[in-house]
Amino acid sequence: MxxxxxxxxxxxxxxxxxxxxxxxxxxxxxxxxxxxxxxxxxxxxxxxxxxxxLEASEKKVYFAMNKPIGVITSVTDDKGRLTVVDLLTDVEERVFPVGRLDYNTSGLLFLTNDGDFAYKLTHPKNRVDKVYRVRIAGNISKEKIGKLRHGVDIGGFVTSRARVDLVEGTRRSNVLEVTIHEGKNRQIRRMFEAVGYGVEELERISIGNIKLGHLKPGQYRKLTQSEIEYLMDM
Known part of the structure; x- marks a missing residue:
């Protein structure tokens, strides 16, 4: 192997x-x-x-978590900061996060000890949709939303087409939902920076058809068998 x-x-x-x-x-x-x-x-x-x-493979386990702001998406941290694995207080198996959410980003994150599951969800060829709720300062124009939808240069990389919907808007701030299938470092933040806006709040609310739901920050649950099978078959 x-x-x-x-x-x-x-x-x-x-x-x-x-x-x-x-x-x-x-x-x-x-x-x-x-x-x-x-x-x-x-x-x-x-x-x-x-x-x-490394010992023999453990029983495979799968969790969905609402990652809080201020927690590292890692197994360990050399600076002693709190990690997502630290939050799994009653999980005996050794697990790792699938993909990454920034320190200042919250929302849906999977954790598992199944490497094939992680590979399926993170490999670019599989084009798994991820939906983010984004709050920005100011009122974004239709023209700039159009640019985000068609792809923007975020520093040597032009993003693929994205779905971008305005959820609510005032003169002071706008809330949008953005669907992407890529996972470049700080991609959503860099996309909005490319059209002149800083992101004030960022939360991932779904991966595929698995939604964050009612999980509060720091809470987690086991994925159901049907959810696991759906994600593996995507």
Missing amino acids: RINKYIAGAGYASRRKADELIQAGKVKVNGLTMNEPGYDVVTCDVVEVEGHK
């Missing part, structure tokens, strides 16, 4: 994150630092990641 898939299958990280760990020299096989991302793990191999020996 390819080493990134092995690491993901052990519930340590997604395949993409596993590749980053390999490139950073944080993966060892039989005591030797692994620098071959294409290495195939065999039964007798001992694989360590960041000093942790």
Whole structure:
């Protein structure tokens, strides 16, 4: 089994994150630092990641969380800040976040120990729709909404077409819902910066047809079997 898939299958990280760990020299096989991302793990191999020996795969678990503002989307943080994993107070399995929400962004986030599930949802080819509710200062024009819909340059990358709907608007602020399938770093904020607006509040309210619902900030729930199957089949 390819080493990134092995690491993901052990519930340590997604395949993409596993590749980053390999490139950073944080993966060892039989005591030797692994620098071959294409290495195939065999039964007798001992694989360590960041000093942790990987054991047999745990039971797969899947959670939806309302990530609060001021929490890091990570398993650990070298600055000692609170992470989304810290909020899972009654979860015994080791899990990791699927994708990322910025420190100052709230909303729907999945956590799991299933690397294949994470891969399905984060790989660009799968084009999973994500809906964000955005509050900006000021009153945005139809022309600038049109630019957002058709794609804008956010610094060396032109975004794909997006759905952008004005939900409520006053002279002082506007609330919009934006649907994208990409996941570039700070993409929504950079899109609005590209048309001259700063984002005051940003919340992800759905991924595919899974909605944030009534989860309060910091709360989480298990995904249902039908939700898991839907997301895996997208």
